[in-house]
Amino acid sequence: xxxxxxGYHHDVTxxxxxxxxxCWRPVWGDRDRCVWHADEFNKxxxxxxxxxxxxGERIDGAVITTTDLNETDMFSxxxxxxxxxxNVRLRYADFSEADLQRSTFxxxxxxxxxxxxxxxxxxQVKNSDLRxxxxxxxxLYKVAFSDTRVDRKTEFGSKLIYEERLEExxxxxxxxxxQEAATWTYRQLESLFTRNAxxxxxxxxxxxxxxxxxxxxxxxxxYVRAVKMEASxxxxxxGTSPWRVLGxxxxxxxxxxxxxxxxxxxxxxxxxxxxxxxVEQPQDTAVPVLVSVFLKSLYFSVVTFATLGFGDISPVGxxxxxxAGVESLLxxxxxxxxxxxxxxxxx
Numbered sequence: 001x002x003x004x005x006x007g008y009h010h011d012v013t014x015x016x017x018x019x020x021x022x023c024w025r026p027v028w029g030d031r032d033r034c035v036w037h038a039d040e041f042n043k044x045x046x047x048x049x050x051x052x053x054x055x056g057e058r059i060d061g062a063v064i065t066t067t068d069l070n071e072t073d074m075f076s077x078x079x080x081x082x083x084x085x086x087n088v089r090l091r092y093a094d095f096s097e098a099d100l101q102r103s104t105f106x107x108x109x110x111x112x113x114x115x116x117x118x119x120x121x122x123x124q125v126k127n128s129d130l131r132x133x134x135x136x137x138x139x140l141y142k143v144a145f146s147d148t149r150v151d152r153k154t155e156f157g158s159k160l161i162y163e164e165r166l167e168e169x170x171x172x173x174x175x176x177x178x179q180e181a182a183t184w185t186y187r188q189l190e191s192l193f194t195r196n197a198x199x200x201x202x203x204x205x206x207x208x209x210x211x212x213x214x215x216x217x218x219x220x221x222x223y224v225r226a227v228k229m230e231a232s233x234x235x236x237x238x239g240t241s242p243w244r245v246l247g248x249x250x251x252x253x254x255x256x257x258x259x260x261x262x263x264x265x266x267x268x269x270x271x272x273x274x275x276x277x278x279v280e281q282p283q284d285t286a287v288p289v290l291v292s293v294f295l296k297s298l299y300f301s302v303v304t305f306a307t308l309g310f311g312d313i314s315p316v317g318x319x320x321x322x323x324a325g326v327e328s329l330l331x332x333x334x335x336x337x338x339x340x341x342x343x344x345x346x347x
Contacts, residue, residue, distance in 0.1 A: 006034035010061035012081045036062040053078040137161045141181040179216035210238040245338045256327045257301040264317025305331035
């Protein structure tokens with residue numbers, strides 16, 4: 001310490017590129033530390049505002065406890081590595097673009113606060129309120145959320161910043177790093193909303209995690225995995241959407257119903273004779289006949305897809321038989337997927 005200067009030394013060399021800092025702000029009253037580094041509970045907003053940090057200024061290791069700082073913007077675009085916020089009211093406070101790596105938020109009321117583009121990596125958020133807060137493009141890798149309240153107005157953006165960086169990069173190392181950060185953070189958000197008993201955002205971040213893995217697989221050349229994830233995405237949205245499975249089933253049924261009359265047709269066993277429904281020249285066939293053939297083909301397609309096997313109608317020719325076999329296999333697969341999705345979808 002030098003005279004009336006704080007002299008607080010905070011070693012943050014564990015944070016890449018941070019280095020060491022020494023505080024040379026004036027001491028607070030008769031204390032031996034400045035208002036930011038004095039570990040006391042009676043700091044007021046006026047005390048802090050008197051030595052409010054300038055834009056881009058570092059206040060590593062700052063301690064802010066038991067005070068009311070609602071709607072303050074003094075933390076916007078400042079560096080506060082390993083800072084401690086304890087039992088502080090920060091409603092609608094602005095932390096935009098602040099560097100808060102390895103900081104601790106304990107018992108903080110940050111309802112409606114803004115953390116846009118803030119760096120919160122390795123931070124701890126405990127017993128705090130983040131309802132209606134905005135964390136769009138915030139860096140949240142390895143943030144530990146514990147007993148933290150969120151709601152559907154808590155904004156994390158449509159994509160995490162890590163996923164956007166992955167999309168923009170062609171460097172394998174960067175893609176792998178961004179994938180790890182994005183998938184880890186999405187899992188944390190899933191867990192966070194699960195603990196807050198809200199299944200809709202939980203499902204949303206599960207899908208985003210899978211989307212990140214799919215994009216990374218394409219960029220890293222893992223094409224087998226990428227194709228499998230593309231199929232899972234389109235058919236059942238990674239196991240979260242029964243409507244996609246039902247839609248896919250309807251598409252298969254309709255396509256096969258259109259193809260059966262064109263690939264040899266189907267044959268219905270009547271009382272006296274067999275009736276074949278086939279169309280060789282659709283453009284020359286009357287509309288009522290086309291409708292009648294399609295309805296019979298649609299019935300046969302539904303029966304085949306569901307593997308009911310009534311036996312009243314059968315395919316004619318090799319191509320139609322092959323198509324029926326393929327549809328039957330797809331039907332069994334899609335129905336199994338539907339059961340899987342329905343049993344795991346949050347109710």
